Amino acid sequence: MSKELVKAMQVLEEEKGISRQVIKEALESALALAYKKNYDQAQNVxxxxxxxxxxxxxxxxxxxVETNYDSTLEISLxxxxxxxxxxxxxxxxxxxVTPKDFGRIATQTAKHVIMQRIREAERENIFEEFSQYVDEIMTGTVERQDHRFIYVxxxxxxxxxPLGEQIPSEQFEPDQRIKVYVAKxxxxxxxxQIVVSRAHNDFLRRLFEQEVPEIYDGTVEVMAIAREAGDRAKVxxxxxxxxxxxxxxxVGPRGQRVQAIVNELNGENMDIIEWNEDPVVFIQNAxxxxxVLKVDFNEEAHACIVVVPDNQLSLAIGKRxxxxxxxxxxxxxxxxxxxxxxxxDYLEEQAALAIEAQAAAEASQEDLAEELPAETLDQAVEVEDLKLESEPAGEE
Structure with missing residues (x-):
């Protein structure tokens, strides 16, 4: 068995990239557990x-130890x-303390350890391989679907x-080839576990890179994406x-570039707008x-009021x-x-509210003056007179 084991370790190292030392340490650890299980669990082996x-x-x-020892774990001096x-x-x-029949247990344990290490190595290789594809588009084949996942x-x-990464309106058949975005x-x-998506914003970004050479080479840049997958997106x-x-x-000649993306997403409407560092212009474009007639900003609240013609209110808000x-x-x-x-009407209301607030403030000051004692008012007058006396006379 030992010669076969050494040969198996050599093959694993050459073909699977698992070092012999790793297998040796795993085997020794597993054999120690097997001995304790089958012979003497109390021993430190x-x-x-x-x-x-x-x-x-x-x-x-x-x-x-000196005295009073546990003979299974200790020995007296x-x-x-x-x-x-x-x-x-x-x-x-x-x-x-090697048992005479330990060879049988060793053989079974060695097989188990080697198979386990092979599985672990394959899993690690898959993890490393597909980790390189995160944030990329891959083409796969639909295998099956249940209430939670589509398996590709x-x-x-x-x-x-997962359900949250699917486009709600899409239905696939087994063996159908589809493009997916490797999310993680x-x-x-x-x-x-490889999670893929078709609803992710970056899936759309990668599709634009595939269809628009100027985006791929960096001449044109995608700055932001907002998307309700399967229905509409703004880029x-x-x-x-x-x-x-x-x-x-x-958009491309005769809309060919954007149409290819729309077709891939089964008819998802696409609004392509020009980004601008000026938020007013950017919001108008968006x-x-x-x-858009006017953008009234509140920078502190990171909010704005956008004014549009009366006949375009529904268009600006959009369906639902x-x-x-x-x-x-x-x-x-x-x-x-x-x-x-x-x-x-909103401006008139704001103006009326401002007038009311000013009137309330003035009334509050008058009420406060009426409530102050007379001597306090006299002191206030005296202080004011002193201020006037101390002021330098103006030039003639």
Whole structure:
């Protein structure tokens, strides 16, 4: 068995990349547990595997103590000195206790350890391989689907697409080939778990990189994405070259580039807008196709009121508020959309509130003056007179 074991360790090292030392240590540890389970659980044992000789030996390790010792774990100093006069209290002495029939247990344990190490090595290789594909698009084959996941074969492994990473309107058939975005790779007790997505914003970003060469080479940059997967998305882009129109570049001749992305996403509507460092302009662009008349900012609250023509209020807000919602996500501002007429009413209300607040403040001051004692008022007058007397006379 030992020669076969040495050969197996050599093959594992060459083909699986598992070092012989790692296997040796794992085997010795497993054999020690097997001995304690089958022979004497109380002993402190150590197993040594000699690769050169092909031998496996079990040792009981005992500590040298002075007196009152546990014979399974300790040995008295008196007994230790009979073995070697150099032993001292605290030293560890090894006694070989290899059972005659230990070869059978060793064989079974070795097979188990080797198979376990092979599985672990394969899992580690898969983890390292697919970790390199995180944030990339891969093409896979749909295997099956349940109420929680779509299972996609992306090579040597099966990836999962959780419900939250799926486009609600999409339905797939077994063996159908689809593009997926590798969102993350996790280590689990059952091996690497690869999570893929079609609803992720970065899936859309990567699709634009595939379809638009200027995005791939960095001439045009995707600055922000807001998306309700399967329905509608807004993509903000800018150009590093003033001679290149970023929106037109992404749309492509006769809309071919953006249409390829829309087709991949089964009809998801796409609004491509130009990014601008000026938040006013950016918000105006984000609310397209609606026309924006005014953007009233509240920087402290990171919010704004956007004014649009009365006949474009519904267009600006969008169906079920979608246009406004996506624009807010894209720009990161809280957006309150008002029609031109309602904004005028809003300004009148704010002006009336300001007048009321001023009147209330003045009334409060008058009430306070009436409540002050007369002598306090006299003192206030005297102080005012002193101030006037101390002021230098103006030039004639």
């Amino acid at each position: 150590e197993v040594q595997f000699d690769e050169n000789k092909g031998t496996i030996k079990v040792y009981s390790v005992k500590e040298v 008196e007994e230790a000195l009979k073995i070697n006069r150099a032993y001292e209290i605290g030293d560890k002495i090894k006694f070989e 074969n992306i090579g040597r492994v099966e990836a999962i697409m 790779v996790d280590k689990t007790s059952k091996g690497p 903000a882009v800018r150009s590093r070259d003033k001679n290149i129109d970023p929106v037109g570049t992404c 609310l397209s196709p609606a026309q 508020g979608q246009n406004a919602r996506l624009a807010a996500r894209l720009t990161t501002y809280k957006i309150d959309i008002k029609s031109e007429s309602s904004y005028a």
